[in-house]
Amino acid sequence: MSGALSHIRVLDLSRVLAGPWAGQILADLGAEVLKVERPGTGDDTRHWGPPFLRGANGENTSEAAYYLCANRNKKSLTVDFTQAEGQRIIRDLAAQSDILLENFKVGGLAAYGLDYASLREINPRLIYCSITGFGQDGPYAQRPGYDFMIQGLGGLMSLTGRSAGEEGAGPIKVGVALVDILTGLYAATSVLAALAHRDQSGLGQYIDLALLDVQVACLANQAQNYLTSGVAPCRIGNAHPNIVPYQDFPSADGDFILTVGNDGQFRRFCEVAGHGEWASDPRFATNQSRVIHRDVLIPLIRQVTVFKTTAEWIAALEVAGVPCGPINDLAKVFDDPQVQARGLKLVLPHPLAGSVPQVASPIRLSLTPVEYRNAPPLLGEHTDAVLAERLGLGTATIAELRERQVI
Incomplete structure (x- = not known):
């Protein structure tokens, strides 16, 4: 061809x-x-x-x-x-x-x-x-x-x-x-x-x-955030300005990434984490409320994630349909079965x-x-x-x- x-x-x-x-x-x-x-x-x-x-x-x-x-x-x-x-x-x-x-x-x-x-x-x-x-x-x-x-x-x-x-x-x-x-x-x-x-x-x-x-x-949503609000976004590490939780979290042997995109995924994450009550807490029930109260929620999640390894979290969350993943160096990237x-x-x-x-x-x-x-x-x-x-x-x-x- x-x-x-x-x-x-x-x-x-x-x-x-x-x-x-x-x-x-x-x-x-x-x-x-x-x-x-x-x-x-x-x-x-x-x-x-x-x-x-x-x-x-x-x-x-x-x-x-x-x-x-x-x-x-x-x-x-x-x-x-x-x-x-x-x-x-x-x-x-x-x-x-x-x-x-x-x-x-x-x-x-x-x-x-x-x-x-x-x-x-x-x-x-x-x-x-x-x-x-x-x-x-x-x-x-x-x-x-x-x-x-x-x-x-x-x-x-x-x-x-x-x-x-x-x-x-x-x-x-x-x-x-x-x-x-x-x-x-x-x-x-x-x-x-x-x-x-x-x-x-x-x-x-x-x-x-x-x-x-x-x-x-290519500033995309960040530029639009500024043009819409008049407030210049600032650095927030690996967190997302508009979605919570959507960042890295510590595990028992390193770190992993949690990318919760909607309220249903958040509920399922809470169940896997053993804290179903978070999903019904009015401070965390919706993404809008989670963004407002991220300073409260993120430390709570960090206190939980350190008790399982990255592999254990990924295995459990994938079964529950919660998007997540490891933080790979390039050696692991090219060894990854999907990449191969x-x-x-x-x-x-x-x-x-x-x-x-x-x-x-x-x-x-x-x-x-x-x-x-x-x-x-x-x-x-x-x-x-x-x-x-x-x-x-x-x-x-x-x-x-x-x-x-x-x-």
């Missing part, structure tokens, strides 16, 4: 995470993604290690794990588009492409004739997606934007961390570059919408995506290491399933093939370009 996007070609000028994440999604769905990198150095994340992929003899290769997480199914070609010949190569490839992804600073590609206005002239069907920290306009447009900075500026770190007054209180970033990942998801969604529009109109369009915009949009059953770890052949582990795409399409065609490419691995097949350049011409360090 061909992938859903097997008829689409993507020219990916982006680097680090947000743009490459979008490119990998499109590549997994079958698109041909040409990853353009700087000769000699490539994507910054190739060097963001350790850890690095280990070779057959246990030695470190040049491939950082960070780079490997976001560049599967792509072809890598190296082009120096600060040179006129390099600009010509990019323009010729853009003329044949459906989508262009880039995350240079605002106006950064205009000097090379690779901005949307220039490329639209040679390919009106081109969908051009720009990813920046703050967008193409506004007082911050020229500032560089990085995930950690945006998590702070965009409000996420005001919500993440222990409550004021607790030991270890203070702002905490999310443990992965979540804003970059979410921006990559929004980029892929935007591109697919633009493709659908092009099917009707025949025209491409420009997409302006900003990390800050994505961060604020869903095939979330996969292995692809790799020219340096023999094989490379990967995390599978969560997208499950019945007719056009995700394809795992190749591992994240070596730097410039496909330069000669792409220039020959797509642009018709001969061996001598390619050798001359390489000698002049254009590629």
Whole structure:
């Protein structure tokens, strides 16, 4: 079966995470993604290690794990588009492409004739997606934007961390570059919408995506809580601002998570906990009352949960239909039978290491399933093939370009 996007070609000028994440999604769905990198150095994340992929003899290769997480199914070609010949190569490839992804600073590609206005002239069907920290306009447009900075500026770190007054209180970033990942998801969604529009109109369009915009949009219920009440939410650790009990609790051998979503689940939890009277207490009978009286209820629950192990709580609560779960490290995540059953770890052949582990795409399409065609490419691995097949350049011409360090 061909992938859903097997008829689409993507020219990916982006680097680090947000743009490459979008490119990998499109590549997994079958698109041909040409990853353009700087000769000699490539994507910054190739060097963001350790850890690095280990070779057959246990030695470190040049491939950082960070780079490997976001560049599967792509072809890598190296082009120096600060040179006129390099600009010509990019323009010729853009003329044949459906989508262009880039995350240079605002106006950064205009000097090379690779901005949307220039490329639209040679390919009106081109969908051009720009990813920046703050967008193409506004007082911050020229500032560089990085995930950690945006998590702070965009409000996420005001919500993440222990409550004021607790030991270890203070702002905490999310443990992965979540804003970059979410921006990559929004980029892929935007591109697919633009493709659908092009099917009707025949025209491409420009997409302006900003990390800050994505961060604020993804505050979701917390943003709406503020806009509705006028009260800025504060950090409350692992608790939920609108649902109680919905947080971690100590057990006899660690901790577990209890996620009670409605009053019926709360009643069943109380029965398992041996305190059926809590469910009829007017302070706890409804979620609204539990939210108001959380300072009373949560200590009562904590006094009970410490008398059983995490496994015992999970076994009892699952039988009662009360949502709960452990707090796993990544070793336990990939050992989990559900994770294994869903095939979330996969292995692809790799020219340096023999094989490379990967995390599978969560997208499950019945007719056009995700394809795992190749591992994240070596730097410039496909330069000669792409220039020959797509642009018709001969061996001598390619050798001359390489000698002049254009590629």
